Amino acid sequence: MRARVWGALAAVSALTAACGGDGGGGLASGEDYSVLGALGELPASMADDGEVRIYTADLTAATEAAELERPTSVEEDALVDWIGTLEGFGVEPGGGQVFVPMAPVFNVNHLRRHEGFAEELGWSLLDVDSVVEVRSGPGSFAVVAGDFADSAPAGDERTEGVRSVGSGEDLQVNVDDTSDARPSGVPLHQAREEGRIAVTTTPAAAQDWLAGQEETLADDEPLAAAARALDDADVLSAMLFTGTFLDLETAVAGSVVVDADVEGLVDLVPADPFSAVGVGWGLDDAGTAEITLAYVFDDDAAAEAAVAPLERQFAEARTLFMGQSLEDLLTPTEVVADGPVTVVTASIPRGSSPGVVQSLLEIPDLPFVHR
Structure with a gap:
């Protein structure tokens, strides 16, 4: 299905050429967009603590695939309608086929005040073709690609090549200096390289990005393996997590489902822990929602x-935190192993929506629990 939306995007790709790591070309849009390429924008140091959450999307392709109109002004309610539809809000269950997990950098909870966001940072969602963002602990690093004003980004040049907004210490919450772009008051630092802008919580990270990073998250093998599986599925948007995923006993202990039974679920979850998980959202050849789940293990076995x-889990298990039948939320059409990656291709049954998988991943709940 992805090939159907490229015709209108050919010109966009030329605006978003990038560099960095071994990530296959950096952040782009249209035919050149890839999850692995997006990882090539992100500093490897963000994974030093072992746990990362990554959000990426080709917003232009997703908008085209969803047959939506991109608004022309940040003052319009159409901005809320556009992003809300891509996030699945206000859409009847089973109705919205394209889904985008919005990167936190956009602060979409304050969309109706996006004019303030645009004024402070010097660019807005309307300018963005694609995005990638990594969050780890108090730090964040995002890159947006698009067609920006010559004056973007906004801010004071406190560090060479970097424009900063906000006061106070880096990485520190400042309730006396919050804004629509910085809801916690943490200062942001921006750098630009042609059609890409990096937005980060430390100026040094922005400078390193400008200089050309020697190592990026595209060089992290578990993340790269998940990204390659999602790229094989031609996803339009994705989330990738690494870190300590819950084992079954811990997940059940924190469950709100009173009758959750560890013994009854033991044979329904992978015996080995996975080091990374990727979830990608796209469309199949019929134009209906298709979700790809990629579990990265230590070895092929x-x-x-x-x-x-996993096949049994989707057919028999109920979620731990809501007690919902997994088969009512997600219907696997294929579960296969490809090297050290187990790939689940799934459709959305009537009454469910593509966004439900984001919630299950963030909790985390089944199907993102191991033995």
């Missing part, structure tokens, strides 16, 4: 062993 329990 663990990935192969995860196929059968």
Whole structure:
């Protein structure tokens, strides 16, 4: 399905050429967009603490695929309607086929005050073709690609090549200096390289990005393996997590489902822990929602062993935090092992929506729990 939306995007790709790491070309849009390329914008140091959350999307392709109109002004209610539809809000269950998990940098909870966001940062969502952002602890690093005003980004040049907004210490909450772009008051630092702008919580990270990073998250093998699986599925948007995923006993202990049974679920979850998970949203050839889940294990044998329990889990298990049947939320059409990665391709049954998988991943709940 992805090939259907490229014709209108050919000109966009030329605006978003990038560099960095081994990420296959950096952040782009249209035919050149890839999850692995997006990872090539992000500093490898963001994974030093072992846990990261990554959001990426080709907003232009998703908008085209959803047959939506991009607004022309940040003052219009159409901005809320556009982003809200891509996030699945105000859409009847089973109705919205294209889904985008919005990167936190956009602060979409304050969309009706996006004019203030644009004034402070010097650019807005309306300018963005694609995005990637990583969050780890108090730090964040985002890159947006698009067609920006010559004056963008806004801010004071406190560090060479970097424009900063906000007062106070880096990475520190400042309730006396919050804004629509900085709801916690943490200062932001921006740098620009042609059609891309980096937005980060430390000026040094912005300078390193400008200089050309020697190592990026595209060089992190578990993340790269998940990204490649999602790119094979031609996803329009994705989330990738690494870190400590919950084991079954811990997940059940924190569950609100009173009768959750560890023993009854043991054979329904992978026996081995996974080091990374990627979830991608796209469309199949019929133009209906298709979701790809990529579980990255330590070796091929663990990935192969995860196929059968995952197949059973989707058919038999209920979520731990809401008690919903997984098969009512997500319907796998294929579960296969590809090297150390177990890939689940799924459709959305009537009454569910693509965005439900984001919630399950962020909790985390089944199907993102191991034995």
